[in-house]
Amino acid sequence: xxxxxxxxxxxxxxxxxxxxxxxxxxxxxxxxxxxxxxxxxxxxxxxxxxxxxxxxxxxxxxxxxxxxxxxxxxxxxxxxxxxxxxxxxxxxxxxxxxxxxxxxxxxxxxxxxxxxxxxxxxxxxxxxxxxxxxxxxxxxxxxxxxxxxxxxxxxxxxxxxxxxxxxxxxxxxxxxxxxxxxxxxxxxxxxxxxxxxxxxxxxxxxxxxxxxxxxxxxxxxxxxxxxxxxxxxxxxxxxxxxxxxxxxxxxxxxxxxxxxxxxxxxxxxxxxxxxxxxxxxxxxxxxxxxxxxxxxxxxxxxxxxxxxxxxxxxxxxxxxxxxxxxxxxxxxxxxxxxxxxxxxxxxxxxxxxx
Numbered sequence: 046x047x048x049x050x051x052x053x054x055x056x057x058x059x060x061x062x063x064x065x066x067x068x069x070x071x072x073x074x075x076x077x078x079x080x081x082x083x084x085x086x087x088x089x090x091x092x093x094x095x096x097x098x099x100x101x102x103x104x105x106x107x108x109x110x111x112x113x114x115x116x117x118x119x120x121x122x123x124x125x126x127x128x129x130x131x132x133x134x135x136x137x138x139x140x141x142x143x144x145x146x147x148x149x150x151x152x153x154x155x156x157x158x159x160x161x162x163x164x165x166x167x168x169x170x171x172x173x174x175x176x177x178x179x180x181x182x183x184x185x186x187x188x189x190x191x192x193x194x195x196x197x198x199x200x201x202x203x204x205x206x207x208x209x210x211x212x213x214x215x216x217x218x219x220x221x222x223x224x225x226x227x228x229x230x231x232x233x234x235x236x237x238x239x240x241x242x243x244x245x246x247x248x249x250x251x252x253x254x255x256x257x258x259x260x261x262x263x264x265x266x267x268x269x270x271x272x273x274x275x276x277x278x279x280x281x282x283x284x285x286x287x288x289x290x291x292x293x294x295x296x297x298x299x300x301x302x303x304x305x306x307x308x309x310x311x312x313x314x315x316x317x318x319x320x321x322x323x324x325x326x327x328x329x330x331x332x333x334x335x336x337x338x339x340x341x342x343x344x345x346x347x348x349x350x351x352x353x354x355x356x357x358x359x360x361x362x363x364x365x366x367x368x369x370x371x372x373x374x375x376x377x378x379x380x381x382x383x384x385x386x387x388x389x390x391x392x393x394x395x396x397x398x399x
Contacts, residue, residue, distance in 0.1 A: 094162045094212045095221050098170070101158040102151070102204065103228050109150035110192075110202040110232030113143045117318055121240035132244050133320030140192050140315055147202055148190045152183045162212075171211040184208075197307050197314070197332035198235055198256050204228040234314050239334070241317035245359045249340035250300070254314075254332075255293050257304035259285045269393075270306060276398045281372045283398070290335055290376050300337050301377040308333035310391070312356055322356050338378035352385040365389075369398045 117139060124132050134142060159170040159177035170177045172184035189208060194200045206227035213220045235255050242252040259271045272286035292303040311333035313326040324331055336358040345351050345361050352364035353376070364383030366373040373381045389396065 094166055094168050094170070095210055095223055097162060098155065098158060098172070098210055098212075099223075099225060101155055102225065103230060105151050105154035106147070106190075106202040106204055106228055106230040107232055109147040109154065110143075110200070110230065112150060113146035114200075114232060114234050114314075115237055116146060117143050118237050118240050121318055121320075122238060122243050133240075134318050136319050136321070139318040141187075144190055144192055145187055147192075148185050148187050151190065151204075152185050153180075155184065156180055156182050167215050169211075169213045169215055171209070171213070173208050193229075194313070194326070194330040197305070197311075197330050198254070199231055199233040200314070202230050202232055239317055241312065241320065241359075242334070242336075242355065244320065246336070246340045250336065250338070252302045252334060253293055254305050255302075257285075257289045257306040259288070260306050262307070268307075272392050273394055273398070276369060278369055278399075281369045281374055283367070283369070283374060283394075286374075286394075290337065290382070303335040303337060305332045305334045307331070308354075311354075322360055335376070335382075337376050338380050349381065350383055352383055352388060354384065354388050357385055357388070365396065367394060367396060367398070 117134075121133055155172060156177055157180070159172060160180070162168060162170055163177070173189070175182055175184040177184065185204075185208075189205050191203050191205075192200050193203060204225070204227070206225055208225040209222065210225060211220065211222045237254050239252045239254055242250055257270075259274075261269050261271075270285075270289075272289065273283045275284040277284065277287075289304045289306065291301045293301070307329070308331055309328035311331040312321060312324050313330045313332070316324045316326060316331075334355050335353045336355055337353075339345075339349050339351075341351075341358070341361075342349060350364055350366075351358055352362050357364070362385055364385045366381050366383055367389075368374070376382045384392070384394065
C-alpha cells in the first residue's frame with residue numbers, strides 16, 4: 046500500500062515478489078517480510094473487491110436492460126398501465142419507463158454485490174459517495190443511465206463514467222478508490238413479443254421479434270431484401286419473401302410468425318410500445334413485419350385488398366396482389382398477399398412474374 050493508502054496493483058505485486066524472496070533469506074528481517082506479505086494479501090482483496098463491482102455493473106446493465114424491455118412489452122400487452130383504458134404507454138414515455146426500471150434493477154444488483162463484498166471481506170463499500178449498508182441504498186439515479194439505439198433489434202444501456210467507488214478496510218488501514226469507466230452494454234430485443242401486433246389486431250395475432258436473415262445494406266448498393274431471388278413457378282412462391290412470411294414457425298401450431306426487417310418507413314421498438322403508426326426515431330432503428338392472414342377483415346369492411354406491411358395493414362391502406370403466371374401468391378395462412386405500390390417499389394418487386 047502506498048503513502049496515500051491505495052492498494053497495490055497486480056503489477057506492483059509481481060515487482061515485490063523478488064524483494065520478498067531476498068528478504069526471507071535474511072533472518073533479521075523475516076518479520077518485516079511477513080508484514081509486507083500480509084499487506085499485499087489484504088491489498089489484493091481490496092483491489093479485487095473493486096474490480097468485482099465494476100464487473101457486476103457491466104453485466105448488470107445487460108440483465109437489467111433485457112428484463113426492463115420484457116416487462117415493458119408485458120405491461121402493454123397485459124394492459125397494466127397507468128392510463129386506464131389506454132393499452133399503450135403515454136406517447137414518448139416508454140424510454141423513460143424502461144430507463145427507470147433499469148436504474149432500479151441496477152441498484153438492486155450492485156447493492157446486493159456490495160453487501161456480499163462487505164460480508165466476505167470486511168470492507169466498507171461506497172458507490173457514488175453512498176455507503177452501502179443495506180438493501181434500501183440507491184447509489185444510482187436515472188441521470189446515470191441512458192438508452193441509445195443504432196439498429197432496430199436492440200438498444201444500448203449506457204452508464205455514465207466517473208462514478209466514484211471506494212473500498213475501505215473497516216479499520217481504515219487500506220483504501221482503494223477509482224471512478225467507473227463509461228459502460229455501454231448491448232441489449233437484444235429479439236425473442237420479445239411485439240405489443241403493436243397484439244393490440245392492433247384485437248388480440249387475434251401475435252408476433253415475436255426475430256430479424257429476417259437475408260437482408261443486406263451497403264453504402265454503395267443500398268438496401269437489398271432478396272425477396273424475389275428465386276421464383277418458384279410450381280409452388281407459386283417468391284424466395285426469400287416466403288421465408289420472411291413463414292418466419293418463426295413453432296410446434297404449437299400457431300400461425301407462422303413472420304420475420305422483422307429493417308425499414309426506414311417502419312416503427313421502432315419504442316414506437317411499438319407507445320402504439321404509434323408513424324415514427325420520429327432515426328431511420329436506421331425502425332423495422333416492419335408482415336401480417337399473416339386477414340385478422341381485421343371486418344374492420345376493412347370486408348375488403349381484403351389491404352397492404353400486409355404491419356403499420357399499413359392497421360391503417361387499412363390499399364394493396365394489390367403479386368402474380369406468378371396467372372396465380373396470386375398467398376401467405377402461409379393461405380390468404381392472398383397484398384402490398385401497396387410504395388412497398389412493391391421499395392422492395393423491388395414486380396406485380397407479375399412469368
